[in-house]
Amino acid sequence: MTAQTLRGDVAVLVPAAGAGVRLGPGGPKALRELAGEPLLVHAVRRLSVAPSVGQIVVAAPAGDVEAVCGLLAPVAGVTVVAGGSSRQASVAAALAAADPGLGIVLVHDAARALAPPELVERVAAAVRSGLPAVIPVLAVVDTIKQVDDAGRVVGTVDRAVLRAVQTPQGFRRDVLTAAHAAAVDEHTDDAGLAEKLGVPVHTVEGDEAALKITRPLDLTIAAAILRS
Numbered sequence: 001m002t003a004q005t006l007r008g009d010v011a012v013l014v015p016a017a018g019a020g021v022r023l024g025p026g027g028p029k030a031l032r033e034l035a036g037e038p039l040l041v042h043a044v045r046r047l048s049v050a051p052s053v054g055q056i057v058v059a060a061p062a063g064d065v066e067a068v069c070g071l072l073a074p075v076a077g078v079t080v081v082a083g084g085s086s087r088q089a090s091v092a093a094a095l096a097a098a099d100p101g102l103g104i105v106l107v108h109d110a111a112r113a114l115a116p117p118e119l120v121e122r123v124a125a126a127v128r129s130g131l132p133a134v135i136p137v138l139a140v141v142d143t144i145k146q147v148d149d150a151g152r153v154v155g156t157v158d159r160a161v162l163r164a165v166q167t168p169q170g171f172r173r174d175v176l177t178a179a180h181a182a183a184v185d186e187h188t189d190d191a192g193l194a195e196k197l198g199v200p201v202h203t204v205e206g207d208e209a210a211l212k213i214t215r216p217l218d219l220t221i222a223a224a225i226l227r228s
């Protein structure tokens with residue numbers, strides 16, 4: 001990674017403190033390697049070349065803050081804080097350390113290590129255009145069934161109205177701050193918190209390369225994406 005200064009109007013919060021249980025043994029997921037480098041380094045490198053980005057705040061595993069500072073030292077404009085016991089707590093910790101002068105805040109999973117800078121720009125531009133909350137989405141390609149506790153099918157959901165949600169998710173800073181301040185329960189994404197406040201959430205097209213590395217096969221897919 002070459003040293004560079006970040007100059008944009010967007011703070012990106014990077015929750016990276018997860019254990020990676022579904023990936024299997026091997027330490028915190030963000031520090032697991034893909035093509036010889038930690039997932040977090042792949043993610044931050046892509047964020048740092050997006051022209052809109054002015055600051056990156058990483059929520060690292062609490063025991064690895066120093067190591068993560070070392071890993072990311074070559075990128076100017078990166079702040080590292082200790083993450084929390086849930087993704088939501090990690091985002092809240094990163095938000096508290098974000099530069100108050102940056103009016104747009106994106107939240108991006110370290111686990112979506114190959115999200116391209118173009119996706120960051122697409123989300124940032126949509127927020128800059130005046131939208132309060134923006135998420136990247138992809139059409140659902142599988143047929144989706146609703147099942148009961150016994151695993152029996154209750155019905156088939158109309159997939160035309162469904163979308164799979166990715167990160168980065170973008171927000172006006174005051175919207176994300178209010179959403180986290182009002183949180184009373186855990187949500188799997190930040191847009192869910194904004195929805196609870198009645199904030200309209202808009203979508204932009206996602207990117208298949210922004211897959212969330214969750215299970216072992218995802219690492220194989222990510223390695224193939226890198227090679228292609």
Ligand SMILES: Nc1ccn([C@@H]2O[C@H](COP(=O)(O)OP(=O)(O)OP(=O)(O)O)[C@@H](O)[C@H]2O)c(=O)n1
Pocket residue numbers: 014015016017018019020021022023029030059083084085086087088090091108109110111112212213214
């Ligand atoms: N306490 C937590 C839990 C998750 N995350 C981050 O949130 C993102 C999305 O979470 P996920 O992919 O589910 O990661 P893990 O929680 O590590 O996965 P698992 O549930 O398999 O342990 C990841 O970048 C992860 O590091 C976080 O910062 N702090």
Ligand SMILES: C[C@](O)(CO)[C@H](O)COP(=O)(O)O
Pocket residue numbers: 087109165166167188189190212
């Ligand atoms: C934020 C997210 O990546 C959007 O798809 C997802 O909700 C994270 O969920 P996880 O259960 O923490 O992996």
